[in-house]
Amino acid sequence: MPHSVPSVEATADRLHSAAIHLLRHVRKEDAQSGISGAQLSALSVLVFAGPQTLGALARAEQVTPPTMSQLVNALEKQGLARRKDRDRRSILVSATAEGRRLLQAGRRRRLKRLARALAALAPEKLALLGEAADLLLRATAAAETEQAGDDNRRR
């Protein structure tokens, strides 16, 4: 087992840890949004991935349909999302303008906090981080689609 070159395992470990700390850091801003983490996260999917059926949204959030139904109830009651019939059994959930506003405001707070943490870095370090983020996004996205079949079979 070679280890002279950066091992995949060690890199995975450090990335994992970094991601945990990063999100723990920025999540401190979320209290100010006035809605819960679960609702915020669902809303975020709606805003960035667009309108979804309830089932798709549940899968995206790794939650069962009844749970998502109730989260959407809460979001609707606050005017942040809306149900719309697609055919007569499935529905499309989408964010309202107010939902988008609330989400973006919270997101800006998160990013601002993260930006403060990055402010002291030299430009080339920043560039390196940017490139790393892109690599990571592509790698996890690829792994998702690969394992989509797997996961479906497993449930």
Added chain:
Amino acid sequence: MPHSVPSVEATADRLHSAAIHLLRHVRKEDAQSGISGAQLSALSVLVFAGPQTLGALARAEQVTPPTMSQLVNALEKQGLARRKDRDRRSILVSATAEGRRLLQAGRRRRLKRLARALAALAPEKLALLGEAADLLLRATAAAETEQAGDDNRRR
């Protein structure tokens, strides 16, 4: 507003997104651990940061003391953590050997999944990711200690 050099804001944004996707990806393994996400996360702090008072653990998990008390109850009932008196009002919570085992097993599953996603990358990309992880860890850690005073004042 300059944008020729990689802007801090844009980089923060991509890192944020990458971290979210990364954790969403690996979290799929957690169901197999048999305990809940909240318990797993608290246990992880105990294993990696060592024994803590209940209050410190609550702060680390960004949760109130009663909530943490109840999480620790659950962990104790399963033999994964243990309370120990420090003086006669404060207690030290620590992971048991079984707690450490369970945590490490889950962690290995997470890392394995992440490693699979990284497997296709060229060695130099891996090295880049490793360096990025380190940079990030240091940057967020520094920001934490800086804002510790701030946060204390705010509560």
Added chain:
DNA sequence: GCCGCATTGTTAGGTTACCTAACAATCACG
């Protein structure tokens, strides 16, 4: 020494997030 005040946890009681089981309705397709 001791008195007040801050620190540390727990109890009580409530809300929200999540689950499984059961169901209702609709769609798709032979």
Added chain:
DNA sequence: CGTGATTGTTAGGTAACCTAACAATGCGGC
């Protein structure tokens, strides 16, 4: 058509969180 798979919701329960109130202890000033 009618049967089986898909899509949501209702019902009922547990776990995760909160605030308020409290009990007990530690600690610094006098």
